[in-house]
Amino acid sequence: MSARLEAESLYKVFGRKPDQAVERLRQGDVRKDQGDAREDQGDVREELRADGTTAAVIDASFTVEPGEIFVVMGLSGSGKSTLLRMLNGLSEPTAGHVRFGGQDLTELSDRELREVRSRKISMVFQHFALFPHRSVRDNAAYGLEVQGVPRAERERRADEALALCGLAGWEKSWPDELSGGMQQRVGLARALATDADLLLMDESFSALDPLIRRDMQDQLLDLQKTLKKTIVFITHDLNEAMRLGDRIAVMRDGRIVQIGTAQDILIRPANDYVASFTKDVDRSRVLTAGAVMETDVRGDEADCDCETATPDTPFSELCAISARVPHAVAVVDGDRRLVGVVPAQRLIGFLGDDEDVVPGVCESPRDKGGKKVISRA
Numbered sequence: 001m002s003a004r005l006e007a008e009s010l011y012k013v014f015g016r017k018p019d020q021a022v023e024r025l026r027q028g029d030v031r032k033d034q035g036d037a038r039e040d041q042g043d044v045r046e047e048l049r050a051d052g053t054t055a056a057v058i059d060a061s062f063t064v065e066p067g068e069i070f071v072v073m074g075l076s077g078s079g080k081s082t083l084l085r086m087l088n089g090l091s092e093p094t095a096g097h098v099r100f101g102g103q104d105l106t107e108l109s110d111r112e113l114r115e116v117r118s119r120k121i122s123m124v125f126q127h128f129a130l131f132p133h134r135s136v137r138d139n140a141a142y143g144l145e146v147q148g149v150p151r152a153e154r155e156r157r158a159d160e161a162l163a164l165c166g167l168a169g170w171e172k173s174w175p176d177e178l179s180g181g182m183q184q185r186v187g188l189a190r191a192l193a194t195d196a197d198l199l200l201m202d203e204s205f206s207a208l209d210p211l212i213r214r215d216m217q218d219q220l221l222d223l224q225k226t227l228k229k230t231i232v233f234i235t236h237d238l239n240e241a242m243r244l245g246d247r248i249a250v251m252r253d254g255r256i257v258q259i260g261t262a263q264d265i266l267i268r269p270a271n272d273y274v275a276s277f278t279k280d281v282d283r284s285r286v287l288t289a290g291a292v293m294e295t296d297v298r299g300d301e302a303d304c305d306c307e308t309a310t311p312d313t314p315f316s317e318l319c320a321i322s323a324r325v326p327h328a329v330a331v332v333d334g335d336r337r338l339v340g341v342v343p344a345q346r347l348i349g350f351l352g353d354d355e356d357v358v359p360g361v362c363e364s365p366r367d368k369g370g371k372k373v374i375s376r377a
């Protein structure tokens with residue numbers, strides 16, 4: 001089982017007097033908490049920038065559980081890469097702590113840090129960074145070579161990792177004989193071969209064309225079902241974030257502005273900035289019955305023999321059920337207990353951009369008795 005990764009109030013400031021800059025940023029936040037909010041969130045950051053100081057990451061805190069894919073999403077310059085470099089110890093935080101498996105990486109010596117980086121942490125980059133004059137096998141074995149693992153064992157482990165990534169039979173090929181997608185699989189195999197618990201993926205699929213990219217996303221999700229690594233995945237693409245992330249942190253101007261599941265971010269964006277990202281997301285691919293249902297139920301809405309949904313029922317299937325039943329869809333849990341209802345109007349509300357998705361009364365007769373089903377407060 002992998003270990004938990006914790007980031008606690010991380011700051012990274014580039015430029016002069018970084019510690020003073022952190023203090024100013026903290027005081028700005030205290031003023032804001034006390035209600036002395038200036039309209040512009042980036043206030044102190046902008047003042048610092050005018051002085052030639054960049055607050056690249058400001059007060060970032062989160063925990064990534066073992067087996068979780070935690071996606072950090074944000075536009076270029078929002079601080080994603082700087083955050084990732086602090087997580088793997090390549091960049092020392094100006095303030096704050098990074099803990100992995102309970103070990104505080106920010107307190108290790110350079111030698112201890114190198115050891116942790118080579119054994120416990122693997123990186124997968126956007127540009128595959130393969131060595132052109134090494135075979136696919138030797139590329140996949142590179143991390144093990146750095147660790148000093150004997151040749152026979154590293155080749156065995158590299159071959160296993162390559163097979164996991166769908167590259168059995170390509171071990172002796174050269175990188176330039178492989179397509180872009182296959183080269184990225186070698187990058188992934190190299191990261192997996194070391195058995196590192198923490199996988200840091202920096203825009204790993206961004207250079208791939210859309211179909212291959214989707215393929216790689218599927219493969220990662222599939223591998224993760226058995227590997228259960230602790231994964232931090234950086235992307236600027238919200239669709240990718242929503243497909244991969246158990247949870248997503250949205251960054252803006254160095255700050256994490258929201259952490260939540262894909263459904264949280266779609267349904268309850270923390271602010272207009274996050275909401276503006278979600279406009280182009282195909283909601284029907286993300287939402288499930290559990291996210292869209294009304295939980296204010298009477299209790300007898302599933303008393304007929306009609307088809308029901310479960311909280312995990314995908315939105316598209318929910319729409320199909322809704323079209324087949326003459327009333328709101330009842331959502332039941334594994335014990336067939338009613339946990340919510342979804343009136344047809346509510347589905348329509350969630351598909352659009354309209355923030356006011358609260359539907360009115362479902363006019364459909366519930367059953368042959370013609371009883372109205374759902375009423376909303």
Ligand SMILES: Nc1ncnc2c1ncn2[C@@H]1O[C@H](COP(=O)(O)OP(=O)(O)OP(=O)(O)O)[C@@H](O)[C@H]1O
Nearest residue numbers: 014054056074075076077078079080081082083236
């Ligand atoms: N070594 C550095 N020295 C000075 N400023 C830096 C340094 N590294 C990053 N920055 C600045 O910190 C801010 C955050 O950069 P960062 O690369 O972390 O963002 P990002 O979200 O990863 O962007 P991208 O998606 O383009 O890589 C930017 O304003 C950048 O110019």
